Amino acid sequence: MTNQPLKAIVAVKRVIDYNVKVRVKADRSDVDLSNTKMSMNPFCEIAVEEAVRLKEAGIVDDILVVSIGPKSCQEQIRSALALGADRGLQVECNTPVSPLDVARILQNIQQEENADIFLLGKQSIDADNNQTGQMLAALLDCPQATCASHVQIENKKAVITREVDGGLLTVEMPLPAVITTDLRLNEPRFAALPKIMQAKRKPLVVKTLSDLAIELTNDIELISVDTPIQRQAGTMLKSVDELMLALRSSTQIQMPKHDEEA
Template sequence: MKVLVAVKRVIDYNVKVRVKADHSDVDLTNVKMAINPFCEIAVEEAVRLKEKGVASEIVVVSMGPKECQEQIRTALALGADRGIQVQTDEKLDSLSVAKLLKAIVDEEKPDLIVLGKQSIDSDNNQTGQMLAALAGLPQGTFASEVKVEDGKAVVTREIDGGLQTVALNLPAVVTTDLRLNEPRYASLPNIMKAKRKPLDVKTPAELGVEVASTITTLKVEPPAERQAGIKVGSVDELVEKLKNEAKVI
């Protein structure tokens, strides 16, 4: 069984994001980049399926400039077998990424496509659903457990009311939630091996996909600074401040 995993290059979640002085975008100068955490969970789940003997090949794909090969190599070090980069300097929206992924799916014909449920930069939570719609495939989003048996992917989903279990005929699209697994660290020998694993580079034109975005960013603003809290010495003082200062009672 072939598993296709999509990964995205984002600012490392430990880095404090800065906005450019002209508020046109986020400042990426000398910023540490990493695999989107939800995508890392997707890679880990694919590797676990391979370790169980369910998956036979893991293909990792990423879209973006040449630098995103770093994240593909990281995924290869974690256990993926080969990588595909769709090279473009365009700022891709969710629909463009879904169209590119659909073209890759048509070429690779994987049995299971695994994505993170969202990226931590734009937080759109759209690409997996759009890909499933474009490819006409069943989908299991927000997965906290995935089992593959009898030609089906049994996915436990995290929903507002609790948990929902769905059985999807393969091929299918699955998007990962935080509680699905805990990603491993890449060992030094595997990092060295990853440098020799195959990585193909394609362009949107070769895939027959137009990636011009229809979304325009008007302005980027940092979140408002949080005000410091205060301590009160008694319940009476708390009630007084809620009544006279906060005016909520």
């Protein structure tokens, strides 16, 4: 256990609930959010849970939850406060924000907060970019560990087990550091009713982009949104011979014709 309790910042994002079937607007300009249930991004919820567990272990003593968006994102901040976070900060913004701009905003907040641990979900389930944590670490010039499945903080160092293509990778790094969370890191808890009521009295500060001296780059343009291609119906075959014939015909590759003079 560390000798001195640490400070953690957790970024959370308001997204369409993962149980909701996404609808696309008729003009294909964006996703239709009207009358749609919104929730905290599941990976962000895991990040909040991990921060709360570190607080319960006496490693962290202050958890600041940050969300960027319109007033409605205060609902997700209050949810994080009900789970055990101490303070909330909404950065008011009514336009889409790119991963780089999110990282710049968090970098600016860090200059005031001087946190030891940044916990973010590895990606959001709407844009699926998986970029913000890496960009934030680059801007802060600090160590990072993405896709964390186990976090251990001791003596001002973080030992992180990461999920990689070949299995698991364990890395050690000094603090401050940026950590992005994967699905198997923990199982987020449900907030009890008394905790939900207590969360309403916890401090929640609202700042604007002007307060943080941030001007959005607007370097990403949304061209169109389409629904996934419908899966075609399968074909019933009467025998193994028909199956093998169908497999052979579907995997035949036409070889390119080579120039005779080559």
